[in-house]
Amino acid sequence: MSASLAAPAPGGFGRMTLRLVLIGAVLLLAMLPALNRLPADSALHVSDFIVSITGKWITYAILALAIDLAWGYAGILSLGHGAFFALGGYAIGMHLMRLIGPRGVYGHPVLPDFMVFLGYRELPWYWLGFDHFPFAILMAVAVPGLLAGIVGYLAFRSRITGVYLSIITQALTYALMLAFFRNDMGFGGNNGFTDFKELLGMPLNTPTARSALFYASLLLLLAALWLCSSITRSKLGRVLVAIRDAESRVRFLGYDVTQHKLFVFVLSAMIAGLAGALYVPQVGIINPGEFSPGNSIEAVIWVAVGGRGTLVGALLGAFSVNALKTWLTTVAPDLWLFALGGLFVAVTLFLPRGLIGLFSKAPK
Amino acid sequence: MKNLLLALGVLLWLALPARAQDAFTAALPGLAGGFGDIATSVEQLGALGDPRALPILRALQAGQLQKHADGRLLLPGNTDAATGQPADASGAETVRLNNRVRQALRGALGRLQLVSPDAAERGAAAEAIFRSRSAEDVPTLQAAIARETDAGVKAKLVLALAAAQLVAPDEEAKRDAIARLGAAGTVEARALLIEARAANPTLVTAIDISIASIERSLSIRRAAETLFQGLSLGSVLLLAALGLAVTFGVMGVINMAHGEFVMLGAYATFMVQEACRGIPWLAPWSLPLSVPAAFLIAAAAGAALERGLIRHLYGRPLETLLMTFGVGMILQQAVRTIFGAQNREVASPAWMQGTLMLPGGIAVTQNRLWIIVFGIAVLLLVIAAIRFTRFGLEMRAVVQNRRIAATMGIRTGRVDALTFAFGSGIAGMAGVALSQIDNVSPNLGTGYIIDSFMVVVFGGVGSLAGTLVGALTLGVVNKVLEPYAGAVLAKVFVLVAIMLFIQRRPRGLFALKGRAAES
Known part of the structure; x- marks a missing residue:
């Protein structure tokens, strides 16, 4: 890890200005679902599409925040965070599948359609409990956290750092993708879960459900931002930055590097899992494609574009890259991959501190 | 046109070997008789080992052999079975089969194929006998083994002989066959031995030894593959x-x-x-x-x-x-x-295609x-x-x-x-390299x-x-x-x-x- 990174707090960009911009952006976002309720001919009317896609981007922004916490502050470049996101999504997806109940195509009172189709007699044991919402949410946090705990413990204990860790995490999400593609895993195989009906008594795909999910995502984003910023400003955050810049030295000073990294990696995975749990009800589908290594690395580039090591940068990157993606894939679909590839090259070569770096003073 | 056909017919007539009048021709009329006659005739033709009988028996098996009331036989394409000349099909009826005839046909065809000039056909015949095996095949196979020049076909014949010997009464030949099947080390040989194990209580030990040796070589081959x-x-x-x-x-x-x-x-x-x-x-x-x-x-x-x-x-x-x-x-x-999203075809050159059989059947x-x-x-x-x-x-x-x-x-x-x-x-x-396999x-x-x-x-x-x-x-x-x-x-x-x-x-x-x- 090079030491030429931006300091955690942006230099010339005053803290007050930053706060004002942030509060303004949040207020603007919070108004979207309300504006959606205005009559369609009103000048301020916002379309359903805008609300649902912004809701999706907010969950992406939470994922970006999680990646930034691990990469920007502790130097752990995980190329497998998409796996934690997808696991959270699968957890809530299992709950949503259970809620379909007898309304499936086959009309089985308990088993989801794909299980009836595959000839299951009864629910596999790992599906038990998912008919309760709190349990599903708990799993959306606990499963990614546990997986990150095991992988992180094994990796950090043997001091696997840098690109080696990146490759291992990439292999992890790749392995999970292969596993979830299998029909006999009991997670719907290739098709994953879809055709959800309702959540917490609200039929999905109605304006009420859309706004509720939107506000829930926004609240989670704010909570995650608050949590991450209080961590990074604490003594713990200072130690993490120190680990990022000179791991051995921190170890020689008597800090337990393994525990610090493990803590931040697990926390980051949990936040990513929650983001996934909010993402799935909004897009209405989850399949093994979410585990593809490409997704994880795309999320990393959001953070790089925005500016890693600054939490606001991660948010900025997630929104701007996804806005660009949505625009380009409608205007010129073939150009998107060129543009994304170009972003990887341009940001690493010319904008090592991301878009945020444009506004703040260059490091000495 | 008519003259030309006539000339062709005469040529064919002249070209037929002098043996045309021998046992082969003598056995043919039986095919136009009752079921008993047909079966006897088929067995005779099979035992003769004359390649000319092959198309006739095949036609019979396929239900395409026809007969006139006067006993002349017609092959598909309306040629006379005995002379090979074009013949009139009007008034001819199909030669019918019963189970006895069918059984005789299978054996006769198998034996006839053994004398086919095509090595692949001989190999197939050996495999067919290996599957159908009967004690009567033993002398035919022994003769065929003596004649055979192709090593691959010979190996198959030896196996078929072993299979036939297993069902023959000769105890000594059986022991010999069991040992040879054991050395062959194939799944078919194992199935054969397991079947023979019940029928030959006196040979159980020998058979068990052979089966064990087959298991060994099968697992070695699996591991090698x-x-x-x-x-x-x-x-x-x-x-x-x-x-x-x-x-x-x-x-x-x-x-x-x-x-x-x-x-x-x-x-x-x-x-x-x-x-x-x-x-x-x-x-x-x-x-x-x-x-x-x-x-x-x-x-x-x-x-x-x-x-x-x-x-x-x-x-x-x-x-x-x-x-x-x-x-x-x-x-x-x-x-x-530039190239489009679909897969592009890269062909393997001829010298890279095909399967190589290593010793031991790998x-x-x-x-x-x-x-x-x-x-x-x-x-x-x-x-x-x-x-x-x-x-x-x-x-x-x-x-x-x-x-x-x-x-x-x-x-x-x-x-x-x-x-x-x-x-x-x-x-x-x-x-x-990947273009060849992916x-x-x-x-x-x-x-x-x-x-x-x-x-x-x-x-x-x-x-x-x-x-x-x-x-x-x-x-x-x-x-x-x-x-x-x-x-x-x-x-x-x-x-x-x-x-x-x-x-x-x-x-x-x-x-x-x-x-x-x-x-």
């Missing part, structure tokens, strides 16, 4: 990982676009094939020609990438990783735009065998280039101590570019990149021996696990196993020792 498949997968991994061993292992540059260089090599193979298509004498050699072409194209792309972009990011591995991933994305999309597909040979050749080439050339010497010098190498007058920038181009070129050559599509490389990194990490960064051992181990382990866990789970197990392995040996199987290991 698994090993071959594993080695073949391993050599694919080796080819894909060798380039990485140079760029990542030696230079320490992590190149996520490596898979795309492999893909470029595969497309270069496709282009060379298309270019050679118009030149008939060159077309079969397009594959060997594409090896240097793929090397040069991928190497040029690698050199451009190193000089243009990677050079600016030395010492920042994570940024290099992200940047090269972007480059890979752009390459993939560029190829998709089946080996030729193109997989060539890939193993190619993988070893490329490995030796890489070792030679690093050990014995000026470029290799300079490369090792720069890796060991860049600044001192520079003071000695080595242009380190040029060496960096050449090394990276070298590693990328090897990836291109891997693409040539679909040539824009995302060809993505399937191999993670496995290749695993090979390098597992084998030990910076060690070519480690890459070799790592690739072959992963290939074999994958193939050994596959029958138990399925291809996908085997892959997952291997990934998990590697993660656990790095716990014990964080620097891989063949860790560098000394100063170089510290960086």
Whole structure:
């Protein structure tokens, strides 16, 4: 890890200005679902599409925040965070599948359609409990956290750092993708879960459900931002930055590097899992494609574009890259991959501190 | 027209051998009689061993033999069965079969095929007798074995004889047959022995010994085939990982676009094939020609990438990783735009197709065998280039101590570019091999990149021996696990196993020792 990174707090960009911009952006976002309720001919009317896609981007922004916490502050470049996101999504997806109940195509009172189709007699044991919402949410946090705990413990204990860790995490999400593609895993195989009906008594795909999910995502984003910023400003955050810049030295000073990294990696995975749990009800589908290594690395580039090591940068990157993606894939679909590839090259070569770096003073 | 036909008929008549009047002709009229006559006639024809009886009996079996009221027989196409002359079909009726006739037919046809001039037909006949086996076949088979010149057919005949002897009354011949079946070591022989075990209580011990020996040779063959498949997968991994061993292992540059260089090599193979298509004498050699072409194209792309972009990011591995991933994305999309998203067909030359039978019945597909040979050749080439050339010497010098190498007058920038181009070129050559066993599509490389990194990490960064051992181990382990866990789970197990392995040996199987290991 090079030491030429931006300091955690942006230099010339005053803290007050930053706060004002942030509060303004949040207020603007919070108004979207309300504006959606205005009559369609009103000048301020916002379309359903805008609300649902912004809701999706907010969950992406939470994922970006999680990646930034691990990469920007502790130097752990995980190329497998998409796996934690997808696991959270699968957890809530299992709950949503259970809620379909007898309304499936086959009309089985308990088993989801794909299980009836595959000839299951009864629910596999790992599906038990998912008919309760709190349990599903708990799993959306606990499963990614546990997986990150095991992988992180094994990796950090043997001091696997840098690109080696990146490759291992990439292999992890790749392995999970292969596993979830299998029909006999009991997670719907290739098709994953879809055709959800309702959540917490609200039929999905109605304006009420859309706004509720939107506000829930926004609240989670704010909570995650608050949590991450209080961590990074604490003594713990200072130690993490120190680990990022000179791991051995921190170890020689008597800090337990393994525990610090493990803590931040697990926390980051949990936040990513929650983001996934909010993402799935909004897009209405989850399949093994979410585990593809490409997704994880795309999320990393959001953070790089925005500016890693600054939490606001991660948010900025997630929104701007996804806005660009949505625009380009409608205007010129073939150009998107060129543009994304170009972003990887341009940001690493010319904008090592991301878009945020444009506004703040260059490091000495 | 009529005259011509007549002349042809006369010619045919003259051409018929003098034996036309012999036992063959004598046996024919029976076919026009009752069921009993037909069966006797069929048995006679079978025992005669005259190839001329073959089409007649086949027609009879297929229900296509017809007879006139006066006893003349008609083959399909309205030719007279005895003379081969065209004949009138009006008023003819089909010769009917009953079970006794059918049974006689099967045996007679099997015996007749044994004298066929075509070796493949004789082999098929031997296999048919092996399956249907009866004690009466023993003398026929013994005669056929004495006549046989083709080694493959002879082996089949010997097996069929053993099968026939097992159901014959001769006890001594049975013991002999059991021993021979045991030595044959095939699944069919085992089934035969298991069947004979119940019928011959006196021979149970001999049969059990033979069955055990078959089990042994079957499991050895299975192991050998698994090993071959594993080695073949391993050599694919080796080819894909060798380039990485140079760029990542030696230079320490992590190149996520490596898979795309492999893909470029595969497309270069496709282009060379298309270019050679118009030149008939060159077309079969397009594959060997594409090896240097793929090397040069991928190497040029690698050199451009190193000089243009990677050079600016030395010492920042994570940024290099992200940047090269972007480059890979752009390459993939560029190829998709130029060549289209569908798979491109790269044909195997004739000398690479087919299956080779090794002694012991081990089946080996030729193109997989060539890939193993190619993988070893490329490995030796890489070792030679690093050990014995000026470029290799300079490369090792720069890796060991860049600044001192520079003071000695080595242009380190040029060496960096050449090394990276070298590693990328090897990836291109891997693409040539992959075009033979995988679909040539824009995302060809993505399937191999993670496995290749695993090979390098597992084998030990910076060690070519480690890459070799790592690739072959992963290939074999994958193939050994596959029958138990399925291809996908085997892959997952291997990934998990590697993660656990790095716990014990964080620097891989063949860790560098000394100063170089510290960086």
